[in-house]
Amino acid sequence: MLRKIAFLLFLLPSFSFSQETVKGIVVDENNEPFLGANVFWFGTSVGTTTDVNGAFSLAKSSETTFLVVSYIGYATQKVEVTSNEIKIVLKEVTNLQEVEVTKTKKSTEHSLFSVTNVQTMGQKELLKAACCNLSESFSTNPSIDVNFSDAVTGNRQIKMLGLTSPYILMTEENIPAVRGASQAYGLSFVPGTWVESIQITKGAGSVINGYESISGQINYEVLKPAIDIPFFLNAYGSTDSRYELNAHFNQKYSDKLSSTLFIHGNTRIGKNDMNNDGFLDNPIGKQVNILNRWQYTDAEKGWVSFLNLRYMNDEKQGGEVNFIPDLDKFTTNAWGSEVNTEKIEISNKTGYVFPDMPYQSFGFQNSFQSHKQESYFGLNQYNIHQKSYFSNLLFNSIISNTKNKFTTGLNFNYDVYDEQVALNFTKDFSRIDNSVGAFFEYTYDNLDNFSLVAGARVDNHNRLGTFITPRLHLRYNPWENAVIRASAGRGKRAANIFAENQQLFASSRQFSILNSDGKLYGLNPEIAWNYGLSFIQKFKFLGKETELILDYYQTDFQNQAVVDIDFSPQEVLFYNLDGKSFAKSFQAELNVELMMHLNLKTAYKYYDVQTQFITGQLERALQAKHRVFANIAYETHIKEKGQQWKFDFTYSWLGKQRLPDTSSNLPQYQLGEFAPSFAVMNAQITRTFSSKFEVYIGGENIGNYRQDNAIVQNENPFGTYFDSSMIYGPVFGQMYYAGLRFNIK
């Protein structure tokens, strides 16, 4: 008997360590439950939110017996937990004695404290742009230049620091997205309403995301199901007969699992030929784009996981107005082009944060993408099917304290290309690319005025060889509200010469690859070093909040897959760089808050982009040396029910641009040496009626500037001078649009 008691007494201390849970319910004075009320143990970050029944369940804390319960608009309560079940009643806050000080959040933030030169565009900024997909989201941002690549496909091309998009690493939530086969049109396959924010980083990106980034990185975040609203609808129509529809359906299954179904459809049914050159100004076509994402979050245990399933089908038809695909395809009756794309994607991101060590975590990203494009441009045919698999395993932790953080990991890439071109020659360029790599990145922050990120990675690629990629970013705050950033890094990439230069197919140019001993279409890998310096100063001028940003970046190519359209207007030559190729860019930006709610953004950019071509060292064609940008944004005070007016106006001036050499053409097909300077203006007015509903109208290219002679030899597109790729400005004139946004919160 005594032995039994002794045994029980031995077990006594172990009982006190068992986990007990507190279950409770949070309601208001009418016993209505709160969904999403915060319930936290006092003085800790351990807590949860209430479900649709106002219920919660929380493991007891060893540190305190007090719970803090809060919900916006209601008085926060601190209650002592004395049993395992509790009911908390929150009272509405009626007499706000404090003076409310609000600072309208900026739509684009330039951080003073991040190490990399990154600017974040929030949803507010994204809503200002005319439309509709990612390629059109940058018109109000001075750091990204947007232009049309050709007069046929209506595709917008973006440039950063003077270099075109293949040199920018584009990632979706840090998984490489627009690359390889999707390089040309990839941005137009991401609807703008799906995007939560965009981070634009100048200078070589982080080693964690890969070795390909040369001039910078654009990362976009997609809306997260756990914090999304139940329903969103957006409808859009424009005077050039383009219509779009977006619908989001969000479902929260539990406090841990939620999902959002994104559906997008767009179409252009009317044929426009405003400049009467016989060619459609923008392609007709349609797109259906569906994404379903699931999010699982268990904050207590430290798990977060996202699963994305995506399907997209896009059809575009451009070319002559009287072109009928069924009758005229592959004939010389009429010139036309069709680009049909189908994309499938399955991706997963899972992260685990050690519960008692919030600075230590694991991340595992996996993505499978299939991108299939079948297209023809007159008699030129181009088909590419890329299946790619990306996997990244990361581990984050600290060295002695959180001032010294590091991330390390492994990366695996596998790309299967099924590529056929039928131009002036027919060839199959199908191949498999794969690489394995390991990376290490160290971050130091002295929590005061200095931090640095130093990273390196080593990769083994079957075509690029084994190589090391170093990247360094420094940040220093010399005095209050000022920051100096410096960066340096190397990038290496495989140029997909056909996928990245598709606009050249819409011409009669003959293609040739001059080298044959390299592993990439006969060419060598592209290698470049990028260095940059940036200075930001925030200050008050005449009492107004002002921000001055100065940027200088230089990219030097050790090797480049040179695309030569100057050697002859009837040819396109691809060859390895033999000499210098560089891009120098300088940007000065001044942002001023002129008055409460009235903001002015101005910028001046200078570019010096030169390459050694066969015919000599030349400035890159179709690149303006000087650009001026101005944006003025005004919004009224938000009234009680959410009513607001927003006005936005953008002015872009481009200096003269060197045109590709057409001096050997017949006089009537010569373009001259320089394109004239010109300006483009966009404006948008939004009227918000409540937090549920808003309408907007706007205009693009209000000044109706059109490039004369956008298509050379448009009267005989099968002649030897035909070329629709020498585009320096807008091809269609002014365009007006209207839309509405409706949501249920």
Add this chain to the structure above:
Amino acid sequence: MKKIMVLVLVSLFSLTAMAQEKKSKNKKVEFNVAGNCDMCKKRIEKAAYAVKGVKSAIWHIDHTDIHLIIDETKCSKEDVAKAIAAAGHDTALVKAEDVVYKKLHDCCFYERLE
């Protein structure tokens, strides 16, 4: 009989005593630290990080408390409080000396604790 009882009681105490004293390498600690502004935040956190064994130190201005993760085998929360007080900030455990407090920047003159 008596011997068995004594044995049981002693074992019981030592078991519980040992269980309570096991040192954690990632112990979460919070205590009040007085301060007014961003400069105070930097000073407080800098002082905390200077103590070997402090893995993470975040000071919150709204609750005027510091959230620490410390390696108990290397330091104790009293060590960290002493370091913060030496930098000029009153803590719930150790107060700053008047001399050091007076040397702080104007904006940092927080209300002294007690």
